[in-house]
Structures are given as C-alpha cells and as structure tokens.
Amino acid sequence: MTNLLWPGDHRAGRLLTDTAVLRAMVDVEIAWLQALRNGELIPDQAADCDLQALIGDADLPVIAEAADGGANPVIPLVALLRQRAPEPTRHWLHRGLTSQDVVDTALMAVLRDAVAQLRTELVTQLTCLAELAHTHRATPMTARTLAQPAIPTTFGVKAAVWLASVCDAAAALNLIRTPVQIGGAAGTMAAATELAALLQGPTRAVDIVLTLADDTADTLGLDRQAPWHTSRAPITAIGDALVGCTDAWGRIAADVVTLGRPEIGELAEATEPGRGGSSTMPDKNNPVLSVLLRRAALSAPPLAGTLHTAAAFNNDERADGAWHAEWDALRTLARRTLIAASHATDLLTGLRIDSARMATNLAAVDVSGEQQAIASLVDKPPTSEYLGVADALIDRALHRAEQVVQELK
Numbered sequence: 569m570t571n572l573l574w575p576g577d578h579r580a581g582r583l584l585t586d587t588a589v590l591r592a593m594v595d596v597e598i599a600w601l602q603a604l605r606n607g608e609l610i611p612d613q614a615a616d617c618d619l620q621a622l623i624g625d626a627d628l629p630v631i632a633e634a635a636d637g638g639a640n641p642v643i644p645l646v647a648l649l650r651q652r653a654p655e656p657t658r659h660w661l662h663r664g665l666t667s668q669d670v671v672d673t674a675l676m677a678v679l680r681d682a683v684a685q686l687r688t689e690l691v692t693q694l695t696c697l698a699e700l701a702h703t704h705r706a707t708p709m710t711a712r713t714l715a716q717p718a719i720p721t722t723f724g725v726k727a728a729v730w731l732a733s734v735c736d737a738a739a740a741l742n743l744i745r746t747p748v749q750i751g752g753a754a755g756t757m758a759a760a761t762e763l764a765a766l767l768q769g770p771t772r773a774v775d776i777v778l779t780l781a782d783d784t785a786d787t788l789g790l791d792r793q794a795p796w797h798t799s800r801a802p803i804t805a806i807g808d809a810l811v812g813c814t815d816a817w818g819r820i821a822a823d824v825v826t827l828g829r830p831e832i833g834e835l836a837e838a839t840e841p842g843r844g845g846s847s848t849m850p851d852k853n854n855p856v857l858s859v860l861l862r863r864a865a866l867s868a869p870p871l872a873g874t875l876h877t878a879a880a881f882n883n884d885e886r887a888d889g890a891w892h893a894e895w896d897a898l899r900t901l902a903r904r905t906l907i908a909a910s911h912a913t914d915l916l917t918g919l920r921i922d923s924a925r926m927a928t929n930l931a932a933v934d935v936s937g938e939q940q941a942i943a944s945l946v947d948k949p950p951t952s953e954y955l956g957v958a959d960a961l962i963d964r965a966l967h968r969a970e971q972v973v974q975e976l977k
Contacts, residue, residue, distance in 0.1 A: 818865020838918025
C-alpha cells in the first residue's frame, strides 16, 4: 500500500490494507462454517474447504468495483466464494450471517492486530521516556508559559510530563476490546436459530446459536459479545483510544519543534542520512519526525468525530449510510496511528538533549520573580532552589510507567 500524500505510510506495512481486510473477511466466513459444523448444523465436509486459497489480491479490483452495486464488499466476495467453492461448502457458505457481521468482525480482527503493534511501540516509548526522566531529573532548564520564560524546572520534569501523557494513552489502549459481531440480518440471529430449531429442535436452538457466536469469536481470537449491531460503542471506543495516542505524541512533538529552534537549541531530532533535508536549501535540517507527528495529531480527531457522528446516526437495524461511513474512517485512523507510533518511537529513541544550552538559556533570563514574591510574604530570603516537588513528580511518573509497561506486555 502506498500513499504519496501521507509520507511514512509504508511504516504501517500490511496492517489494515485492503489485502488484510479481505483476508479477515474470509476468515470470518471460515470461522462461521467451523462453528456451524461444531454445532452439528452442517455436514463436516462443508467446513473443510480452504476458502483463503480461492481468493487473492487479483480479486481486489473486481470486489471493490462490484461493491458499488450493493454498498458493501461482502456481497461480491460471497458471490465469488460460492462460484469457486465445491459442494457442500458452496451450499452452506454465509448461511446465518449478514454483511454487517462479516465487515464488523473483520474490522475487529485487523484492529486487534494493529493494537498489538501499537502496544509494542508504546512499551519502547515508555521505556525511553522513563530513562530520560530519570537521567535528567537534575538537568536545569527554563519552564515557559504562554511562550515566555516563567520559572526554573528540569528536563526530567518535562520528560515525566511526556511520560504521563503516553501512560494515559497506553492505559486507554489497554482497555480496548475487539468483540465479535454476529447478529444475522437484524441482530437477532434469526436464520441460525431457525436452522438449529429445524435440525436440533426448538428447545436446544437458543443455546446452540449462542455457542456458534462464541465459537466464532474464539476461532478468530476476538472477545465474546452479544450482537452489538447498531450500538457502535466498540467502534467509538477504539477511535477515542487511537486519538489519545496521537494527542500524546503531538504534545511531545510540539515541545521538540519549539525547543529545537536554533535560537533555543535545547532539543534536536537525531541526524540521519536522507532525513530532514530540503528540496532547495542544502543547509536545512528540518524536524520532520515532529512535523509528521503534529500532522497526525491534527488530522486524527476529525476521523474519530466521524465515528461518533456515525454512531449517533445509526438507525433501524442497519444504518443507511452511517454504518458505511465508519469503515474507511476507522481504517484510516488506525493506520495513521500506527504510522505515528513508528515516528514517535524514532523521535524519542534518537532525541538529542543539549543540557549545556538549557543551562545557558536559564541563566540568561530572570525567572526568580515568583520565588522572590513568596519569600517577601514571610520576610525571609529565598531558598537555594525553586523546583517544588519535581523529584517526587518524577518518581511517581516512573512508578506508574513501570505498571503500565507490565500491563502492555
């Protein structure tokens, strides 16, 4: 997958690509056939066909174009599978499912894989930030408010604030659930229940059908859940957690961009061949990682907003447009978050800190005003330093980061 207008797209690899989504949709069909077989509702051999072998990347253009005719890609996918599958697989394929089951469950599967990659990146970032906070707990620098010098602080405190923001993002990501969605045509699993009632008797039908959904979830490695259908909380919760990540990285990037200006010169991105150059000014060394992180932080919230708007406008037992609006917004948000995660890891692991410049800048301004004002209240001379509870704040941030890293692993 390439995207000339979203530099860094290659960093997300094959996650959330059309190929990944296609394969996930086929996996849903396979898992459902296996569940039907386990429930003794279809012949054993109906679930033996390797459906993945029947579909390839060459089919993507055909499926994508044909999706225009039914407003979703499952309809042409199922048609192709039925055309190519042998009996009795062809006869039983997709029976009891609906397009929404396949799309929603497939999206959960590819998002699960994306979240796993994000967790790995976050562990690296938290470890790096903890090291920065510990190493620089006594590195003096200027605290700035409204872009102006305020009071003294340390770079360790600043790194601890970054650490806390990434901890918040990681904690939210840790709560993400990726539930199966199996509801049938209108969320009641009516077709599967009818099949079970006819073949196994009405008294057993309910238990059999609920087990079908659980078996499908287990096969796919997703969370068990009753049909959520037009209740879109699983989607919006994932969107919010992804935006929480880009918020945290954008906040760090904002500091790096500001403190990396030559007139300040306290921070700098790692120098690497081919990174940071200009098409016309050979002397430039632009903070491109920070720039791309800010881009992600600016563009992610509107995508999550689309998910919330769509959730609010779900109507009936399948929404007429709101459901469809989610798919690419969610995929784009997740993929861009993965890209930003990679950029953030590179930024933090290569960040250069100029402690001497920090000390020089601090010495060049008078940031003692508040301290002197407090001392004058009690008519005593100021103390030797003005760092408040900086060490305690750093210690708390480090302790929390240890806990979050363990939760992520």
